[in-house]
Amino acid sequence: MKIGVVTFPGTLDDRDAARAVRHAGGQAISLWHDDADLKGVDAVILPGGFSYGDYLRCGAISRFSPVMEPLIAAAKGGMPLLGICNGFQVLAEAHLIPGALTRNQHLHFLCTDQKIRIENNNTAWTSSFSKDQEIVIPLKNGEGSYQCDDETLKMLEGEGRIVARYIGENPNGSRNLIAGISNERGNIVGLMPHPEHAIDSLTGPGEDGLGFFTSVLQSMISGGAK
């Protein structure tokens, strides 16, 4: 199973995401933002970082990179796509998922071991978790406050598209404690905290993040996104 990891100028967690894919048993393939070529991968991760220095708005410039054209087409066709942190911001800018990520309510960058609840385990990226499983993975961002209008929020809640929710004190002011959401089909997931930094207790708060990567490998074996 080949999972592509996109590098934009300013991407930081690309090597971490590739390592997580390998830990889960997959093959990580580097994708360069300037090549409109998915190299035959089965799924794609948009990793964290500060692509294009967060200029204009986070993800606003990356969204127009050449690689995004075939990627958007493939994701609309059902290919699993995970956007982590800056990748989540790119997904929102590309309108693959609704809403926007704004400056943390307290205006500071925050790096912390965050407890979250997996509320939807029917996506391509969360099927290895049990429903409502509580896990701890790092959260680290300056603009992670998820915002959308009331109607969208109602839709996301009604359709069970809140993939993960923060537990405890709201770390950044996200509406309804939203840590991650999916598209309608469940193949595209945007997630603010970083599962790729929690695949080994030696270098992270634990191994809870590995499930996102094993999920996608499993879902591809069993025939695409549910």
Added chain:
Amino acid sequence: MSLDTVAKAQANPDAVQPFAELGLKPDEYASIKEILGRRPTSSELAMYSVMWSEHCSYKSSKVHLKQFGEKAVKSDALLVGIGENAGVVDVGQGYAVTFKIESHNHPSYIEPYQGAATGVGGIVRDILTMGARPIAIMDPLRFGPADAPDTRRVLPGVISGVGGYGNCLGLPNIGGEVVFDQTYLGNPLVNALCVGVMKHSDIKLAKAAGAGNLVVLYGAKTGGDGIGGVSVLASETFESKGPAKRPAVQVGDPFVEKVLIECSLEIFAEDLVVGIQDLGGAGLSCATSELASGGSGGMKVQLEKVPLRDPSLSPEEILMSESQERMCAIVEPSKIDRFLEICKKWDVTSTVIGEVTDGTKLEITFNGELIVDVPPRTVAHDGPVYNRPLAQPAYIDEVAKEVINPPLPTTASEIKDTILKVAATPNLADKSWVTDQYDRYVQGNTIQSQPDDSGMVRIDEKTHLGVAVATDANANWSYLNPYEGAKLALAEAARNIATAGAKPLAVTNCLNFGSPEDPGVMWQFAETVRGLADGCLEMGLPITGGNVSFYNQTGTVAILPTPVIGVLGVIDDVRTRTPMSFKDAGLELYLLGATDDNMSGSEWAYIHGLRGGIAPIADLAREMRLIDLLVAGNKSELFTAAHDLSQGGLAISLIEMVLRHNVGATISIENPGISLLSETPGRVVVAVKSTKVSELESLATKHSIPLAKLGTTGGVALVINDSVIPLTELSAAHTETFKKLFG
């Protein structure tokens, strides 16, 4: 004002030049004239003024710093020593590690965010310049009193500057210090350390060899920011019609630097450069003169080719600009196409601005007119050297007479109050408010970070090889006795490496002092250098480089002498490191090292407004035995946890250990006041399983280190004799200080 050329300087030898405004002394100006055999052009004057500044030339410190070479231990580990952009150490398995600290104190007071941000950017480029991939940063910081209004301006700006730049570069921040003292109120210290890793064969040096090779400037375009940041610049002495006075503080763009790092590493991987230098303090003046004098000496540069952000810049300003995120490379003509191609891939501006010649002069032209014609060594290395007067300041003998007897707790309630006070005092309180603004996870190799004794990163995922770094300074002790203070800071940093089981390997430093023109400050500096050189010699640790920051004072009041010592260690297998705390109940807690009743320079004395007495005398032989014990105990998997004792003594070490995983401890000690609050150096708390006590006893005996039982782990409180402090209450005291102070 028209272009001042070499021809004009010869034709018009007596023109009045603003050397004093540029920070040059009359005799320094005279020696420039002697070197050149004529008056300098205004461009040459600009170059000499920045390169002969204290910051670049080390003119006041050089005569003392040479001890680091003279007293140096012969070390096989040292691959590149003092003099290059950063020292390089062999850590085994074909890996080399480079690390260095630099100060960015003055800019950070003027503009906290940009000052701190560009401090990080500058040290990262130094490490990159050696051919290494930067892998971690640390930031030792010092501020005025925590509750002072100006600290509320400076501290949050500095923290977001360090975070804003480092986070965007994708470098984990693995530790540092935050210390408060009145003397830093008008002059905070912002030091930044970077660690980088490479293979031995990839080491790069700053030299421009091979006539015909090309000089390439790449990275950001040159602007008017930071002009004369290293010297004392009055910019109106230049072109009056140009842009108005600009701030001397540079403005950083971490995104450009991140791209520059990746672009440079790709260039290095294909072996496309002969020599390389980053543009930091003194900008192009520094890069061209250092590269040329590192090679055969000859270089021609066409200054009008430098890409500009601001087209109105004069040649003098282009030479002095400290615009960030720029590098200068020497490239063979056959490799230039590939070099430029990689730059294009990363959207990095790159321009050939000149070439290496077989001459001996650095010749710079501007639109065909010769404006600089100098022997590059005279700019880069042959600056003035001062043997400044020094004298032991009067306070030294006065404070030594003071008897330091702060009130000590004896009853259960006094012990509880003391513990809560120590937990909450700003110098010892939990620093998560600061470190949570830094990314510690990026790159996926961070094994330890704040609040551990040292930062530790893995450098090989297959073999598990890792390095640990700690920085320490104890300005209270350095104030009482700068010679011992330097040795004690060295010992503490080395101990902080060893508690995790890593073996100390090399030393770097950032020496922060007041004005060198004050004989008392110069004495503090000389004693510090002597202490550090003697200490490193005795401990067998090479000094790989360092940085001196003078003129840290407000009016006539200097900061406390603050030598920040960084020690790098190596650990063969990061998986086996000894953690700083325990997760289980029923472990035995022991203290390694003896405790005496000297409270001089302690945090408890500082809390009571006492700054006097006699600093401890460093016993480095004992420190080395303790380090050997810690490394041996780690190898035999003896320790469940080990934590250093330093500022705040046993009290804060116990607080940090029980709060780390919320597992309490029951401690039984005689003379609780001294036991908890004394800061006698050379002590470590260890936790071992009860089955391993006899092994610990024999190891302590073997290394002649005193061993004393403290108690056992477990419960939901820290219990000291008959005083019970619930962890919830302790945690609140420890963690609320910074939130209350800084929101």
